[in-house]
Amino acid sequence: MDDKSSDPAAIKKRRKKVDDNSKVVDNSATVQGLPLHILYEILVRISSVRSVVSSKIVHPTWLDLINDSQFIKAYNEKLKSSICPLLVVRGYKNDIYHQTMYLLESNNSFDQFTSKIKFHMPNMRLSPRPCVIPRSPYQVQDFVVSSCEGLVAWTLSYNYYPIIVCNPITGEYIMVDDAQIAPNCKLSPRCVFIGIGFNHQNNHFELLRLIRSIALDNGRISIRWFTDVCTLGVEPLNWVNTGVAFRSFIGDFFLGEITQVININSVIYWMHEGKRSICYFDFEKRVFKVVRIIHMSGDSGTLSTVGGLGEDRGLFCVSLISYHDDRVEIWSMKNNGNKGDVIWTRCYHIVTNFSKLEAISIFPKVRYSFIKYLENGKVLLQYLNDLFVVYDPSLGVETCRFRVIEDASVSLYGKKLVLHKPSLIPLREALKCNNIQVFKGSTDI
Helix, strand or coil: CCHHHHCHHHHHHHHHHHHHHCCCCCHHHCHHHCCHHHHHHHHHCCCCHHHHHHHHHCCHHHHHHHHCHHHHHHHHHHHCCCCEEEEEEEEEECCEEEEEEEEEEECCCCCCEEEEEEEECCCEECCCCCCCCCCCHHHCCCEEEEEECCEEEEEECECCCCEEEEECCCCEEEEECCCCCCHHHCCCCEEEEEEEEEECCCCEEEEEEEEEEEEEECCEEEEEEEEEEEECCCCCCCEEEEEEEEEECCCCHHHCCEEEEEEECCEEEEEECCCCEEEEEECCCCEEEEEECCCCCCCCCCCEEEEEEEEECCEEEEEEEECCCCEEEEEEEEECHHHCCEEEEEEEEEECCCCHHHHCCCCCCCCCEEEEECCCCCEEEEEECCEEEEEECCCCEEEEEEECCCCCCCCCCCEEEEEECCCCCCHHHHHCCCCCCCEECEEEC
């Protein structure tokens, strides 16, 4: 017999090991054992949406708490002032479009990204409706995407494709039919979807589109564009004509690609490719206008171009770029009361260093779209596609640059950026409609 087995010290050590393994864990000493009101205060103070959503898998108590309506309401109040870049990447293969969204989060100074939420949107097959003139897949590649109060709406730009409204955080989405045409637009109809907005008067989300009708006006061909609005959450779900938006005897002003869409309060702004004008629609007043963009300081407008759209502390703004002398200016726009005109104010003058290749259009033009004003006095700008810049206006220098997507297989020409306010509110609750069919997408947290 082994002497170690009968050694009193060895026996005492074995008993201690058994006793330690049989101890019951005291939950009060762990995070799971925290009182609910303490856990609530901890979670509601987490700035990263990704961290909050991923915390659901920690414990069933955490899941119930994060899904609680009171917690969602409190956390959404905190997110009201939070604007995140939402990069939408499009792919196309075998007559099928597929989209992926990247919601980007960072610290307050945007020195580095802290997290990235990836949402795979449903695929869309290229199949034009019989009422529309067929186009080749290469002519229907344009897509439009917009964001408002936590929801994102996107579709192919023309030809009555279904509109997908989704919440990238919850992974839910619905599909809205875009085929209904108003009676006064039956002749040569053409549809251009603009985006989603929120009407504070009826407290509902609404979709906006433009419908073209061609008619004879005193012997001349007249092109008329009508604004159509679809109120989500109101049964039945119909498009309602709100009046004539634009008349033209030549050309199709609204058939250029929609480069960017911005939502501020109840007003949606957008710009068409090749046009030096901004279109906007007020969902509450049902007012549509086209506004000419101001010229750059000391420029007749022939040597500068519009880089991108953005929002600076509640005001709509545009970036103007002059490639021949490396200048970029950010201008904000606000309505001048009841006079109907607008006031432009220069906010920032950015010192740049464009390369000759950028100046002669061999490479895609930079944008310098204004994204957000940072807490440290710096500003976050979109430089080009998924490349972002943090700029310090006081010093007149860029403090850092960073790229979001490192995958070389992703096309540089299939990306669009929108400004997004994340929301944890379930889609049915946000749309105030329990009868609508909601689908579940794929979200990578």
